[in-house]
Amino acid sequence: MPVQKRNLIKLFFAIYILVVLKVIIFKYPYEELLARALGWCRGAVWQGLGTANFTPFRTIKMYIDYAYKLNSVENLAGNVLAFVPFGFLFPMVARDGERFFVMLLNAFVFVLGIEVFQLFSAFGAFDVDDILLNCLGASLGFAAYRLIRFFRDRRKERM
Numbered sequence: 001m002p003v004q005k006r007n008l009i010k011l012f013f014a015i016y017i018l019v020v021l022k023v024i025i026f027k028y029p030y031e032e033l034l035a036r037a038l039g040w041c042r043g044a045v046w047q048g049l050g051t052a053n054f055t056p057f058r059t060i061k062m063y064i065d066y067a068y069k070l071n072s073v074e075n076l077a078g079n080v081l082a083f084v085p086f087g088f089l090f091p092m093v094a095r096d097g098e099r100f101f102v103m104l105l106n107a108f109v110f111v112l113g114i115e116v117f118q119l120f121s122a123f124g125a126f127d128v129d130d131i132l133l134n135c136l137g138a139s140l141g142f143a144a145y146r147l148i149r150f151f152r153d154r155r156k157e158r159m
Helices: 003-024 030-038 042-051 058-065 072-081 084-093 100-121 128-158
Strands: none
Touching: 003 084, 003 100, 042 100, 058 072, 058 128, 072 128, 084 100, 084 128, 100 128
C-alpha cells in the first residue's frame, strides 16, 4: 500500500477512535462532564462498582427478555456496529494487524480501557457484555476486511 494511502487510513483510524471515545465516554453535554469531573470523589468508585455488571450475558439476556419494552435492538446492534470499523481498519494500520488475535487483543484492550474508565470515573457504567459485544463487532469488521481482501487478491490473480 502506498505511504500516502496508509497515512490517510491511519488518520481516519485515529478520527474513528476519537469519535468512539466521544460517543461512549464524553456523550454528555460539556457542563455535565465538567460537573462530574469536578465532583468526583472516591465514592464514585464504590458507586461504579455497585452498578457494574461483571456477569457475562446478563445485560444481553435482559435486552432479549424485555425487547418489547426497551430499546434492546438499538443497544445490542449499536455495541456491535460501533466496533466493526475497528476490526476493518486495524489490519491496515498496525504492523501485525492482519493476524486475528492481534486485532482482537487490541480491540479488547481498547474496550476494556473504556469500561474500566467508566467504572472508576462515573462517566458511564462498566458492563462486561459491552466488552463481548464490542469485540464481536471488531471480529465482524475483521472478517469483512479478510473477505474483501480475499476477493481482491483473487481478482488480481485472474488478470
